[in-house]
Amino acid sequence: MNLVPDVCYQALTSRDRRFDGQFVVGVTSTGIYCRPVCRVRCPKFDHCRFFMHPAAAEQAGFRPCLRCRPELAPGLSMMDAGDQLARAAMVMIDNGFLDHDSSAALAGRIGVSERHLRRLFKATFGVTMAALARTRRLLLAKRLLTDTELPVSEIAHAVGFGSQRRLNALFQTHYRLSPGRLRRATRTGHADPSITLSLAYQPPLDWVAMLDFLAARQIDGLEQIESGCWERSLLIDKDYGSERTTHAGWISVEHVGPEQLTLTLPVSLVPVMGDVLKTVRDVFDLEAPMALIESHLEGLGNTGLRVPGAVTGFEMAVRAIVGQQVTTIRARRVLAELVARFGEPLAGHPGRYGFPKPSVMAEQPPEALISLGLLRIRAEAIITLAGAVNHGVLRLCPGAPVAETIARLCDIRGIGDWTAQYIAMRALAWPDAFPAGDLVLKRVLGCDNAREAVQRASRWSPWRAYAAIRLWHQASGPPTSCPAITSQGALTRSGASASSSEESSS
Structure with a gap:
């Protein structure tokens, strides 16, 4: 996907939701990067730099906006990137492959050399695979700090940084503030003991048709669909060195408003x-x-x-x-x-x-x-x-x-x-x-x-x-x-x- 600055700026000025998740804009006068639907005053064209992925914006020195929250934007689809191998690598990184394995193993899984994949990935997304994986973890940590009351230490481990010290250091380096300061700046004052997160998407979405499709195939004991809500069990394995642990829980998803779903999950899946x-x-x-x-x-x-x-x-x-x-x-x-x-x-x-x-x-x-x-x-x-x-x-x-x-x-x-x-x-x-x-x-x-x-x-x-x-x-x-x-x-x-x-x- 090649970004055309004039087209991106037009989408930014009109806050066109069709482009949400397709690019982010870095504002040179503030050092902040935003989604194209951000409600702040539109910057001048000369102050804008456009990036295909948040990782590219962060690599260029921009910090995520606290208002439009880039971590909530829809992601890139399989057809958005210009190269199929780079797309496959991006999907696997988004799935957390580099949380437990190396880029060499990723290249081997795709069927190319590590050097070739590195070159393709950088040419397609403008960043390295390691940078994209790091940004993925940072934005997920930012999301959990903002939307949940989980301790910072638990969040650090949940997103794959291994320690709170490592999370603190990366936040200071990339966002120029500590996790605690971010939480204080974004706290709503309404603590919710349950873990409920928002999921954005590009409209339109026929939610009724989606649930009808899934309800026709519902497996009793595994899932339940009623009153506009999809619920089911999840079992996810995670490797901890030589040990593999299964994390299990019952989750629910419902449509709560325009362009937004909510996901509720238990602490066991954190x-x-x-x-x-x-x-x-x-x-x-x-x-x-x-x-x-x-x-x-x-x-x-x-x-x-x-x-x-x-x-x-x-x-x-x-x-x-x-x-x-x-x-x-x-x-x-x-x-x-x-x-x-x-x-x-x-x-x-x-x-x-x-x-x-x-x-x-x-x-x-x-x-x-x-x-x-x-x-x-x-x-x-x-x-x-x-x-x-x-x-x-x-x-x-x-x-x-x-x-x-x-x-x-x-x-x-x-x-x-x-x-x-x-x-x-x-x-x-x-x-x-x-x-x-x-x-x-x-x-x-x-x-x-x-x-x-x-x-x-x-x-x-x-x-x-x-x-x-x-x-x-x-x-x-x-x-x-x-x-x-x-x-x-x-x-x-x-x-x-x-x-x-x-x-x-x-």
């Missing part, structure tokens, strides 16, 4: 706060550049529909496999039994569980899954998938190599192209994924085969995943009757069955 925030943003697709998507999909209607993401890629893949050629109700029942039998019980929440880990599912005999009502081919597919994910052979997350991941998924007996494309949509967050063999999409597009569907959908590239979601939604009827998509692509209402010749042959 050590993995960054992971929780990223997970929620992924699930609700809050990084999507909706203005760009809406203009590209003009004529399809259903403004504000996004592609719901995944809590974990493994969970999403299991959901897709279980949903093959069965009704939505049946799939939910099988998944609820799978979670209750193999999931880890959530302390303090009777009857609630975390989704089973790949390491657990990889050790199960096929008969254990067949007893839940699964066909052998699907039981074996889940076990094979779990082993591949557990051993790091298969990564199902944003930033994973799309073509390679789809190919590896299709190599697993029981997984066809539809399932792989659906996983790419929701687990890899790949905006151009398109399950061309889907029966409903072929019917809506007036196509007889998948090849023809690909040709007709090409006009929506690189946002075909968003086109698919809208076409499914349109075919489902009124908004309150959300499309229930199985891995065959058949769209059903609560009791209908589905089948697909493309997938059933896999």
Whole structure:
């Protein structure tokens, strides 16, 4: 993404929310950098410098604005950066990869040399990977200092600095004030013992349609959706040297006002706060550049529909496999039994569980899954998938190599192209994924085969995943009757069955 100063300044003067999260502006007369929607008096053009990422602004010596709070802005989407490898690295850094591993390991995971990745990253974002990771931690610490009553020492450990002394030193160096002074300057006077954080996004967002989609796939014991609120369990592993600890808790998300969601989480998840925030943003697709998507999909209607993401890629893949050629109700029942039998019980929440880990599912005999009502081919597919994910052979997350991941998924007996494309949509967050063999999409597009569907959908590239979601939604009827998509692509209402010749042959 190349920043054009005149365009950025026009967005700044008009406070255009479509650009929030796409860049920040450093004001040379104050040494402060702001979001383009900041409500302070607009600076003169000659006093403005524009940066693609807060890390670049901080590297240039600017400090974050205490009023517009850049740490609350929507993030860059997977399609905003100019290079796919740099995008993948950025996503992994945002997910906290450098909190526990090196840039060399990051380059190895992506499949290039460390030197090449460093060069690409600097050319794309204007900063080093280490600088971006440091800014990510600092802004998260700033957010927790402002929005919670957590002790500074806990915040230092939660964001990955290891000690309060290190946090204090970096705050003084980069922000020219101490954490304690920042907290005093931003304190509202209304201490809230619960941990509730705001999540911003670029409008529009059809919250009702999003919850309808998730409610149609709700797994009892794992999640709950009612009264406009999404709740579920989270289990997040974190490495502490040679030890791995699982942090568990029950979170809730609701829409509280224009362009804002709120996330409420327990203290038990504070050590993995960054992971929780990223997970929620992924699930609700809050990084999507909706203005760009809406203009590209003009004529399809259903403004504000996004592609719901995944809590974990493994969970999403299991959901897709279980949903093959069965009704939505049946799939939910099988998944609820799978979670209750193999999931880890959530302390303090009777009857609630975390989704089973790949390491657990990889050790199960096929008969254990067949007893839940699964066909052998699907039981074996889940076990094979779990082993591949557990051993790091298969990564199902944003930033994973799309073509390679789809190919590896299709190599697993029981997984066809539809399932792989659906996983790419929701687990890899790949905006151009398109399950061309889907029966409903072929019917809506007036196509007889998948090849023809690909040709007709090409006009929506690189946002075909968003086109698919809208076409499914349109075919489902009124908004309150959300499309229930199985891995065959058949769209059903609560009791209908589905089948697909493309997938059933896999």
